[in-house]
Amino acid sequence: MHLSSVKDKTATAHRADIAALNYKMDSEPSFLRTLFSLILVSSLLDSVLSEVDACPDTKTGLESLLPSTMSIQNASIESVYGIMFDAGSTGTRIHIYSFTQKYSDQLPELEREIFESVKPGLSAYADLPEQGAETIRGLLEVAKNAVPSSHWRKTPVVLKATAGLRLLPEKKALALLSEVKDILEESPFLVPDNSVSIMNGTYEGILAWITVNFLTGQLYSQSKQTVGILDLGGASTQITFLPQSEETLEQSPLDFITSFKMFHTTYKLYTHSYLGLGLKAARLATLGALGTGGESGFKSCYAEVLRVVAGKLHRVDEMKESTFYAFSYYYDRAADTNLIDYDTGGILEVRDFERKAIEVCDHMEGFTSSSPFLCMDLSYITALLKEGFGFKMTTPLQLTKKVNNVETGWSLGATFLVLQSLRISN
């Protein structure tokens, strides 16, 4: 696998942070080389759609596992592309995926992802919807360079907004989405019905779980040993895992459990999106609680952030024994404080976050070049994991931004759904 040039990651907050990750997956483990998993994922998504309360953007449902033309025999050799915009509360990202079908008797394979992000997110333009939509235009240029013009007309482009827009007054959110839709429609790409929407949190958690378990090969390993996901956004935080114990299934709130069938096996996922418990939302809640008299030192900071999470999250004992991948702000803050390698991530225990929070909060003079919120953020992450979700201090977390150089998060899972629901065969 080779990486083409990846621009210097020293992008400023407002400059597009270009991280074009082109790579071939020739040397990737076989599981990534076939679309067998895509079939699996689409059957998964098919039943997810049938089971999950239809959220705004899921009317496109899947009538069948695969479009009739997606059979091995008559597959033709060509490339398929999908463009997914992730309109997050702190930034907008574009994921351009390409699938290549090499041999007519083989299923297409996931070939590469091109990823780019811009800040701030759409919700920062709540009163300037035209300007907000303009940030999409710039990212569309990346897609035009990445997708051959011969494929533009059959390459779907979709934008899904998350908690940032969920927290906006509906009228402002809809005004932003309407401007974005106009820009997508001016583009040369295929703009499906429902191409621009606010995704509900249940879907956000499930699709991230599908993405990570697809990329790590768990979705179709014989062991069925899947991994859980922890996603800490700016406005919301998601947790999703596959419970092993009946007790979890029976004792969890009904809207935390979503079931779907996957090749004769019924999976019941535990998933929830906590709106308002994202990192930036928590900062506002903490500062609001502090009023003007900001305090210093880990003990007082921890006491304040604890008030934000106390009693707000559902706990499940078996989480303590499950394997979790953690990304977004969990990853960013661990990388910012050298707890993990910026590019390759790493495995941390919950107590590593607490130790770093104590170090930063009790020695702020040593961290003047970092974000002024570093102490609060690390304290919040510790409180969220330990007192919120109830993880053990020794629970290991796999901090991961990319798996096989594909970004973790909900976008790949969402793209599978779009390709299948549009019956875009090979």
Ligand SMILES: Nc1nc2c(ncn2[C@@H]2O[C@H](COP(=O)(O)OP(=O)(O)O)[C@@H](O)[C@H]2O)c(=O)[nH]1
């Ligand atoms: N590398 C990478 N970082 C991401 C991605 N999605 C979110 N993040 C990071 O996660 C943090 C906040 O997530 P965001 O999606 O804006 O908030 P949300 O709308 O509440 O989910 C920011 O630091 C982002 O840089 C992604 O696909 N790739």
Ligand SMILES: [Ca+2]
């Ligand atoms: Ca997000």
